[in-house]
Amino acid sequence: MSADIVSAFMQKNVFLNPSALGYLMKSRKAGEIMQAASSLERKNAPVFLDNTMIDALFVSSGELKPVVSVIKSYNEEPKKREVGHFVSYMRARYDQLRDILMNRMDLQSAISIKRATEKKTMEKTVLVGMVFNKEETKNGNFCLTLEDPSGHMKAIVRKDNKHAFEAANELTMDEVIGVTGRCNGEVFFVNELLLPDIPVAEFKKGPDDVCAAFISDLHVGSKMFLKDKFLKFVSWINGETGAEEQKKEAKKIKYLFIAGDLVDGIGIYPEQDNELEIKDIVEQYHECAKYLSMIRQDISIIICGGNHDAIRISEPQPVLEKTYAAAIYALPNATLVSNPALINIHAVKGFPGFNVVMYHGYSFDYYISNVESIRHNGGYDRGDLVMKHLLQKRHLCPTHTSSLYIPDEKHDPLVIEKVPDIFITGHIHKTAISAYKSTTLISGSCWQSKTTFQEKVGHNPEPARVPVVNLKTREVKVVKFMA
Numbered sequence: 001m002s003a004d005i006v007s008a009f010m011q012k013n014v015f016l017n018p019s020a021l022g023y024l025m026k027s028r029k030a031g032e033i034m035q036a037a038s039s040l041e042r043k044n045a046p047v048f049l050d051n052t053m054i055d056a057l058f059v060s061s062g063e064l065k066p067v068v069s070v071i072k073s074y075n076e077e078p079k080k081r082e083v084g085h086f087v088s089y090m091r092a093r094y095d096q097l098r099d100i101l102m103n104r105m106d107l108q109s110a111i112s113i114k115r116a117t118e119k120k121t122m123e124k125t126v127l128v129g130m131v132f133n134k135e136e137t138k139n140g141n142f143c144l145t146l147e148d149p150s151g152h153m154k155a156i157v158r159k160d161n162k163h164a165f166e167a168a169n170e171l172t173m174d175e176v177i178g179v180t181g182r183c184n185g186e187v188f189f190v191n192e193l194l195l196p197d198i199p200v201a202e203f204k205k206g207p208d209d210v211c212a213a214f215i216s217d218l219h220v221g222s223k224m225f226l227k228d229k230f231l232k233f234v235s236w237i238n239g240e241t242g243a244e245e246q247k248k249e250a251k252k253i254k255y256l257f258i259a260g261d262l263v264d265g266i267g268i269y270p271e272q273d274n275e276l277e278i279k280d281i282v283e284q285y286h287e288c289a290k291y292l293s294m295i296r297q298d299i300s301i302i303i304c305g306g307n308h309d310a311i312r313i314s315e316p317q318p319v320l321e322k323t324y325a326a327a328i329y330a331l332p333n334a335t336l337v338s339n340p341a342l343i344n345i346h347a348v349k350g351f352p353g354f355n356v357v358m359y360h361g362y363s364f365d366y367y368i369s370n371v372e373s374i375r376h377n378g379g380y381d382r383g384d385l386v387m388k389h390l391l392q393k394r395h396l397c398p399t400h401t402s403s404l405y406i407p408d409e410k411h412d413p414l415v416i417e418k419v420p421d422i423f424i425t426g427h428i429h430k431t432a433i434s435a436y437k438s439t440t441l442i443s444g445s446c447w448q449s450k451t452t453f454q455e456k457v458g459h460n461p462e463p464a465r466v467p468v469v470n471l472k473t474r475e476v477k478v479v480k481f482m483a
Helices: 002-010 018-027 030-039 051-059 083-101 113-117 162-169 227-237 244-250 281-292 322-329 364-370 383-393 452-457
Strands: 014-016 047-049 068-073 123-136 142-148 151-157 176-183 187-194 211-215 253-259 300-304 334-336 341-345 354-359 422-425 432-436 439-443 465-470 476-480
Touching: 002 014, 002 018, 002 030, 014 018, 018 047, 083 123, 083 176, 113 123, 113 142, 113 151, 123 151, 142 162, 151 162, 151 176, 162 187, 227 244, 227 281, 253 354, 253 422, 281 322, 300 341, 300 354, 322 334, 364 383, 383 422, 383 432, 383 439, 439 465
Parallel strands: 014 047, 151 187, 211 253, 253 300, 300 334, 354 422, 422 439
Antiparallel strands: 068 341, 123 142, 123 176, 142 151, 176 187, 211 465, 341 354, 432 439, 465 476
């Protein structure tokens, strides 16, 4: 077939070197290539095609190219951290979330806790504070200790105040909240408890009939890596398998997000060595790149790391380390970002594009264990509930012990400042899809069967499922590859 392609172009006085031919055959089906060659006018002088010219050849026939902009990807240089940095970090977080809360009409009159302690009578008061402690009283009420840079104060949430009590029950330490009520200078009696939450926003729909696919947790290098299922996925996304309608739908995909754990890593959990097929981290990434390079190159692949990848575990995790993952960097259609990151896709003339928050999800274990409504309504089966919870808190790991983190003293990069159109996570190896207000929530599947460690801790992965979002309709479909 390659000889036929070269011959078809030569008839038009157009020539392909081996590199350009390889690029062409990876990114296009043979029928498309032959059709493009036949549509060319014969050139008066010889033309030698390169990759850019090949892309232009197909775009000229009306095909849409992916558009990716990295809005936020952490790239601060490592440095020594001291205790004072943690204090500055918490103050920076408080300021960022306070600013978000103060956009609410009912919190714009908030005063400092120091000023609240100076009140002598039961006056109406509004505060914004960080949750330092939460206790249940003998009467069944909640007693919160709130703090801000000026001081701290007890706040009582009565059990007969249903809405505020339910909100207080969901609180974990270090969240920043707003409260309205009355204060006598010593104790604050809560009437309303308000979260930073995301506002109601436009449910965006794009102008073009294109799609984005979302995967995570490949775990290449593990003996449990599902190679045959992943190859089935690659064949499908390339438009090579399925009925004609399925091939047509697959060819609409222009964006592929991979939310961390590309490889299984080394020394991540006890006795992992016994479950590794590839015990060299560089070789694991090389093998992963081999599979990703099979994906047609007109798809833009956006990649962040996870806790199994060869980068520091503290968040924000930087982009993959080039020393180990050079093969991933060599992929011509890959964009590497930090974990977490904010990416804009498909911004075209007259349309601002979709903002996508990528986060691997290392904090999920904490919230599944410690938030009652998540634990009792599916736990690890409902990653979307954790995502909704974090959007309401406007932070990816608001509690100090929920994840390891870097104490950036000037700005907390884990605050969700910009409301996402799509929120993609991984980590828990189970697909969950839902929507919260205008945000599509996608918890990714995995490409690894159950490990002995997962069996011990009671995790039941649901591998080889790929959520696909049509950016024109915002409809989400899940394509299954385990059958």
